[in-house]
Amino acid sequence: MNQLTESGRNLARRLQDEHGIEHETTISMIKAVQAGNGTMAQFSTRELGYGQWMRGGMTMVSDMFNNALKTKVATICEQISGAMGRGETLFERLEPDDRITSGQEWWPTNLGKPGSSGSQNEMAYAVFPSARRLAVRIGSDVSVYDTGDHQITGVGQQQGASQTVTFTSQLGRLSVDDLKQVRP
Known part of the structure; x- marks a missing residue:
């Protein structure tokens, strides 16, 4: 396990005191946010369940109707x-094996490691x-898009007869239809 820096220990104590969460949960959440470069996280903890967070307003938790947990x-x-x-540097060193991955x-x-990833059902x-x-993968079909000047900070998925996915960037909302499809 990586060692927290003094800054990381102070943050962990504040989070535990303010939110009443366990030390193990705190460390897991710090690792998840750090693995997402401070803009997103995928997590799975005993205490909070599993889910995703993206800066800008998207939070999904396994107990999907628990608004208090989302908050x-x-x-x-x-x-x-x-x-x-x-x-603030939170860990002395974050090992690649300690990163939270989605599977x-x-x-x-050739695209390397994503800054964020997520899935729900077949999407x-x-x-x-x-x-x-x-x-973007729907079923077994994978499509790759050029994001251009968009810095994607949020995602929304709608399930049902017409599965759709929309993204949020500094330029506003967009769908994959707004982007140019490219060869992988």
């Missing part, structure tokens, strides 16, 4: 993100900020 998770992640945004990689390997997405690419 708690969003607040915790925002506080961790804020500390990172202020330049088997399904996107083209999945992976955002690659440095490559300016977005990969």
Whole structure:
């Protein structure tokens, strides 16, 4: 396990005191937000369940109608993100094996590691900020898009007869139909 810096220990204590969460949960959430570069997180803890968070307003938790839990998770992640945004180093060193991952990689390997990824039912997405690419999988079909000047900070998935996915960037909302599809 990686060692928290003094800044990381102080943040962990504040989170535990303010939100009444266990030390193990706190460490897991800090790792998840750090793995998402302070803008997103995927987490799975005994105490908070599993879910995703993206800065800008998207929070999904396994207990989907528990608004108090969504608010708690969003607040915790925002506080961790804020500390990172202020330049605080939270861990001495974050090992690649300690990163939170969503499972088997399904996107083209030449895209590298995504800044964020998520899935629900038969739909999945992976955002690659440095490559300016977005990969979307519906069933077994994978499409890759050029994100251009968009810096994707949020995602929304709608299930039902017409599964759709929309994204939020600094330029507003967009769908994959707004992006140019490219070869992987």
